[in-house]
Ligand SMILES: [Ca+2]
């Protein structure tokens with residue numbers, strides 16, 4: 001685990017050199033959350049999410065909140081899916097600004113959603 005952390009941190013050190021070379025003292029950590037969206041830099045890096053943009057697909061919902069939303073919806077819709085299937089599809093949806101393709105962004109459709117109300121779902125899985 002320690003070795004893995006060192007390797008991962010060196011990935012971010014390299015990213016740091018590429019993207020933040022103007023500030024050589026700035027080093028994002030693998031377990032850190034550079035964009036404060038609730039997901040670690042490592043998780044986002046491995047899932048092709050932006051580590052320095054809280055809303056990777058720019059649909060108006062931050063990545064962490066959007067991922068939680070889709071995980072909740074998909075686990076209710078597909079009770080036979082494995083956790084990995086749920087997570088993979090949720091990541092795909094989080095990277096798609098208009099999942100149902102109706103030209104209305106997910107941010108507008110998931111009305112009034114916030115991380116704070118995630119425990120207050122109604123029986124259909126809709127945010128209250
Ligand atoms: Ca993050």
Ligand SMILES: [Ca+2]
Pocket residue numbers: 055056057058059060061062063066094
């Ligand atoms: Ca988003």
Ligand SMILES: [Ca+2]
Pocket residue numbers: 097098099100101102103104105106109
């Ligand atoms: Ca839509």
